[in-house]
Amino acid sequence: YFTNLLLLRLYSYFSPTVSSSLNSPSCQLQGQFHLNGMHKDGDVVLGGLFRTHFFSTYPDLSFTSEPSQPNCHGFDVPGFRQAQTMAFTIDEINRNSNLLPNVALGYSLYDNCVQLGVGFRAALLLVSGQEEQVVLHETCVGTPPVLGIVGDSSSTRSIAISTVLGLYRVPMVSYFATCSCLSDRQKFPSFFRTIPSDAFQVRAMIQILKHFGWTWVGLLIRDDDYGLHAARSFQTDLGPSDGGCLAYTETLPGNNDPAELKRIVDVMKKSTARVVIVFAHEGPMIKLLEEVVRQNVTGLQWIASEVWISATVLQTPRFMPYLGGTLGIAIRRGEMPGLRDFLLQIRPDLHHNNSYGNNMVNQFWEYTFQCRFAPPPAGWVEAGGALCTGQEDLESVDTEFLDVSNLRPEYNVYKAVYALAYALDDMLQCEPGRGPFSGHSCGNLHRLEPWQLLYYLGKVNFTTSFSDQVSFDENGDVLPIYDIMNWQWLPDGRTKVQTVGEVKKSAFKGEELTLDEDKIFWNFESKKPPRSVCSESCPPGTRMARRKGEPECCFDCIPCSEGKINSMECTSCPEDFWSSPQRDYCVPKKTEFLSYHEPLGIFLTATSLLGTFICIVVLGIFIYHHRTPIVRANNSELSFQLLLSLKLCFLCSLLFIGRPRLWTCQLRHAAFGISFVLCVSCILVKTMVVLAVFKASKPGGEASLKWFGVLQQRGTVLVLTSFQAVICTVWLVSASPVPHKNTKYHSDKIVYELLLGYIGLLAILSFLLAFLARNLPDSFNEAKLITFSMLIFCAVWVAFVPAYISSPGKYADAVEVFAILASSFGLLVALFGPKCYIILLRPERNTRKAIMGRGIKS
Structure with a gap:
């Protein structure tokens, strides 16, 4: 009665014909709306707003007389069928003994004429009651207003009507209003709908x-x-x-x-x-x-x-x-068994002029059978018209009204009515003292409040006979x-x-x-779905570049850079992956190292083993001919040590070939450094011995030989090699090398490189040895051989540095192995080649006399 009371208060304030006291025994309504409606009494009444006319006209508002009511015309059969669906649903619920037992539902359905003003009048009439006179006792006595409304069919009307109904928390369940704005619970707290937004x-x-x-x-x-x-x-x-x-x-x-x-x-x-x-x-x-x-x-x-x-x-x-x-x-689409039979039973109310009549049914009857319920105007009978009797047969008329094969809005009406009924049923089953309201109270059938129904409506969850689940979310959707x-x-x-x-x-x-x-039927010659794109999808390996000033779907395709693949944008591959040639997915990077299975690795391995074999052969030759003058004259013990160190140099190159492991990474440069230090130490001592012997051959130089005995030679080699071993040990302990993934040379491969150590120091030391031997007489053959071998050694390692730096990937290791092998072969050939030539091919020159003779002649 909220709206009704509001009207009464306003009227009592402004009208001189009523008492100014609020305790006056009765009040007259400010006005009454005359709308097309259809009604049925019940213990609880549900309201409905439906479109049963297309158009409405408003009279001129001159205000010289009481304004006339809007006039609706253009009967809408589908809208009337939706109204009848609500009547059918309530009838079905009343016949259901399991839902709302001992409670008879009634309805009051009004036509909105597709006009907000008419729909608003109907909504106010539904929530405020319909009596011309209301007696004011402690509680209002009269026809009760509706507890909830099914409607409206328009978003615009639903927004306006629900805004007002929401003030009084009167539930409104729409079957056709889809505007997403109605999901705003702050603005529309009592609005629900059975159609998606x-x-x-x-x-x-x-x-x-x-x-x-x-x-x-x-x-x-x-x-x-x-x-x-x-x-x-x-x-x-x-x-x-x-x-x-x-x-x-x-x-x-x-x-x-x-x-x-x-x-x-x-x-x-x-x-x-x-x-x-x-x-x-x-x-x-x-x-x-x-x-x-x-x-x-x-x-x-x-x-x-x-x-x-x-x-x-x-x-x-x-x-x-x-x-x-x-x-x-x-x-x-849904199915409602029995709806067509219910529609066939519709009969007009021949006494519809009463204020509570079913004039919507009468208008439908007039529209369907082209007849009237009132005395016809002049010429009606002559034109072939007749009066409706209520006995006409609907099945004999060709009308869409009885077509129940495609029930869609009607199905939403059906679900809306059932939602209100289930909410009311849940409320009436509440046990006193265990209710959800203040003081754990429950709703009372004789004094139901609309806001109480809202609580239960939000918790509705049921399944229709068509197996569709109906429930509402927190927004009433x-x-x-x-x-x-x-x-x-x-x-x-x-x-x-x-x-x-x-x-x-x-x-x-x-x-x-x-x-x-x-x-699906496609209305195209191809009988296939059309293409509708601003820009075709970018092919693999490209990315989208938006065109300036155009929507996001309009773009150009730009190739991705190396190492990236395309999705919406080119994205980089993970560290151990690289883009495929088509730039469409990431593939594992190739692990590149100097392998034993590739031609270069096979060649270097074979060369290393060949050098080792030659060292063994030369060592065997020297051992077999160790008593010959040329072997004895060249310090056989140092020669044996030098051959052993050269063999180690050849073998250490194998540590640079194959997949790097932690132990090979730590061992390769230590073995390389110690082997070459041992080799260079032997050459150094050998050079110093040659210098001492040359000096002893001069008058007064005999004393210098005492510093280069066998023990001194061994000690010098051991000290120099030990110093190198200490340096390598400290290096391995403090900064041990590990396999390193290098992507600087080839960004699409993983390269294992090791830090070079001591190669510069060895090159300088070798060069100094060659420099010390520069003043030896040309006739002294051993000095020339040492000088020549050191020049080869230095040339190899000086050329190695720029070659190593500029070599990509595995070829850096190959350059280092080549430098080791080249310097080792240089030393082996320069120092032992001439001696083996004499021993094997010119034995007549392997005599003390021949050796001394060359020395005298020079």
């Missing part, structure tokens, strides 16, 4: 766009809450990752301005977008399509919102060449589900609307799209 409808359409790869689409909307909020949802949710971009967004003119419609169709015609989404009612669609036909704009794939996908007025031979193949989102429809243009010219899939949202799996593509 536009937000989900947009998501469902985006799922279809993604499925067919349509990333470039046009959007046409109506200039109302329904269209504007749909456009906002698309602009928010639609993107390259979700399905595409909007090529254009156009608003259909409310006044159907021909010039504006022509401009919009021109935009559609020039755009490269082949898919057009339309959020508008069938009225604006007809005007738009007339311009499409006039300009002959074909080759478009239309996507329909739920308000016009089922509009038969558009499925005409004139429009189907353009609309054939349309895909759309449709309200879930139902668990969404849509059918996907396809307009099929048959060869004989007939039109068929075929269900080709569904999209729904479950609590556990999220959004699910199911499509049977074999059932």
